[in-house]
Amino acid sequence: MIILDKGTKIRKLAVPMQMPSHMEINGNHEVIVEGCTGVLQYDTEIVRIKMGRQIACFKGRGLVIKCLTCDSLVVTGFLTGIEFCV
Amino acid sequence: MISLRLTRWLLGYVRFSVVGGSPEKFLNNCAKAGINLWDMKGGAGSGGCVAAQRYRELRHCAKNAKCKLKLKEKHGFPFATKGIRKRKGILAGAVVFWIVIYILSMHFWSIEINGNTTIKTEEMLAKLSNMGVKPGVLKSDVEPKILQQKLMIEFPKISWLTVNTKGCSAEIKLQEKVDPPEIEEQSSQSICNIKAAQTGQIVSMEVYTGTPLVKKGDAVYQGQLLISSVVEDNLGFSSLRHASGKIIASTSRTLETEVELNRKVTNLTGKVVTRKSLSLFGARIPLTFRGKPQGDYKKEGMHTDLKLMNSVLPLSVYEEKWTEQKTEDIKLTREQAIEEAKKQIQNMQKEQLKDVKITEAKSTDKITDSKLIYTVYMKCEENIAQESEILIK
Numbered sequence: 001m002i003i004l005d006k007g008t009k010i011r012k013l014a015v016p017m018q019m020p021s022h023m024e025i026n027g028n029h030e031v032i033v034e035g036c037t038g039v040l041q042y043d044t045e046i047v048r049i050k051m052g053r054q055i056a057c058f059k060g061r062g063l064v065i066k067c068l069t070c071d072s073l074v075v076t077g078f079l080t081g082i083e084f085c086v
Numbered sequence: 087m088i089s090l091r092l093t094r095w096l097l098g099y100v101r102f103s104v105v106g107g108s109p110e111k112f113l114n115n116c117a118k119a120g121i122n123l124w125d126m127k128g129g130a131g132s133g134g135c136v137a138a139q140r141y142r143e144l145r146h147c148a149k150n151a152k153c154k155l156k157l158k159e160k161h162g163f164p165f166a167t168k169g170i171r172k173r174k175g176i177l178a179g180a181v182v183f184w185i186v187i188y189i190l191s192m193h194f195w196s197i198e199i200n201g202n203t204t205i206k207t208e209e210m211l212a213k214l215s216n217m218g219v220k221p222g223v224l225k226s227d228v229e230p231k232i233l234q235q236k237l238m239i240e241f242p243k244i245s246w247l248t249v250n251t252k253g254c255s256a257e258i259k260l261q262e263k264v265d266p267p268e269i270e271e272q273s274s275q276s277i278c279n280i281k282a283a284q285t286g287q288i289v290s291m292e293v294y295t296g297t298p299l300v301k302k303g304d305a306v307y308q309g310q311l312l313i314s315s316v317v318e319d320n321l322g323f324s325s326l327r328h329a330s331g332k333i334i335a336s337t338s339r340t341l342e343t344e345v346e347l348n349r350k351v352t353n354l355t356g357k358v359v360t361r362k363s364l365s366l367f368g369a370r371i372p373l374t375f376r377g378k379p380q381g382d383y384k385k386e387g388m389h390t391d392l393k394l395m396n397s398v399l400p401l402s403v404y405e406e407k408w409t410e411q412k413t414e415d416i417k418l419t420r421e422q423a424i425e426e427a428k429k430q431i432q433n434m435q436k437e438q439l440k441d442v443k444i445t446e447a448k449s450t451d452k453i454t455d456s457k458l459i460y461t462v463y464m465k466c467e468e469n470i471a472q473e474s475e476i477l478i479k
Binding site: 043 | 124
């Protein structure tokens with residue numbers, strides 16, 4: 001049973017209840033990300049996305065966001081690297 | 087993928103570009119608002135595509151991201167038909183077109199028959215027509231199972247038949263019965279005598295079973311007993327057998343034929359009139375504006391069905407060929423009449439005297455009124471042995 005203090009924000013409690021992010025990489029030409037909360041940077045050579053507290057950075061050439069919904073996206077193009085910033 | 091593209095095209099979509107502000111924020115706003123974007127481009131020329139109906143909703147997202155939207159291209163059915171939709175005639179034409187298509191699809195326009203070998207297609211089509219099944223009949227009027235039964239009754243030769251309805255064509259597939267071979271009567275078990283089939287003089291004899299009652303050189307008359315079925319053994323006991331043998335006798339035969347001297351001969355003059363017509367959904371449309379020729383003409387018709395992808399179309403071409411002919415009265419000369427009579431006699435010999443060897447032949451001719459009577463007397467050698475069964479209870 002969780003007892004809430006007066007100053008506890010509901011948003012802070014919601015974070016650990018969220019589904020962990022899931023990433024699927026097909027070769028080096030497609031990445032399917034589930035649990036994405038927003039796009040931070042979008043260019044043909046770099047796509048940075050927010051995944052909860054993490055930030056994922058896809059580098060490559062001719063990168064395109066093929067599909068974008070409120071919690072997932074598909075990045076296609078010639079991927080050369082993936083970075084995570086915590 | 088094709089269905090997705092087709093759906094997008096049917097609903098209509100627009101291509102836009104994002105100017106100024108933060109394109110990333112704009113994309114996030116769209117995602118949160120549940121607006122689906124595709125073909126999104128980043129960098130300097132950022133933009134994408136959206137369904138035409140949802141383009142207005144993008145304005146709010148753009149305003150929050152402090153950027154402006156610029157409409158670049160419009161695609162899809164609603165934009166392609168924008169000018170046409172105002173023209174009521176085209177709309178009415180489209181409605182009429184679909185109504186006509188619907189009405190036409192309620193009928194059978196082609197009837198195909200497959201699998202028949204001895205039964206003629208024309209005969210079957212005529213029977214079907216009598217049953218009310220012909221091109222143009224309503225689909226609801228045709229009951230495949232009842233039609234199958236009716237056809238099976240009409241044509242006892244059919245062993246299996248099915249009526250397949252496929253779109254606007256009815257296909258009748260059938261298989262004909264294969265008659266079992268006739269079982270030969272075991273003649274060797276029955277008891278019979280050998281009698282003379284013709285009157286003549288015996289030239290040679292070969293008796294296989296039975297007791298011969300005549301000998302070589304004897305003159306025999308038609309119906310005379312030649313070989314008896316009663317066989318006596320060495321002990322004096324008699325038994326009945328199936329008599330058999332080959333008895334070659336010299337016989338005489340007469341063939342007579344009559345040839346009419348005065349006759350009517352029809353000759354073609356070479357003048358040909360061709361008439362063509364097109365049959366479309368059962369209605370005949372003349373292609374040649376020429377009436378039926380007057381006079382003595384011989385008519386030949388040819389019906390050609392047009393096919394597309396192995397299915398008969400409700401479109402066919404009918405061609406009539408009218409050839410002029412002239413009838414003349416001629417009188418054959420004696421030589422011409424004899425020539426014709428000889429041909430007739432040869433045909434009669436082929437039919438009646440198949441296994442008969444003709445050793446001598448004499449011919450006479452006689453003209454009476456307008457006829458030539460041609461008679462041939464022949465001496466032949468033939469097998470006169472004829473089985474005559476004895477029925478024993």
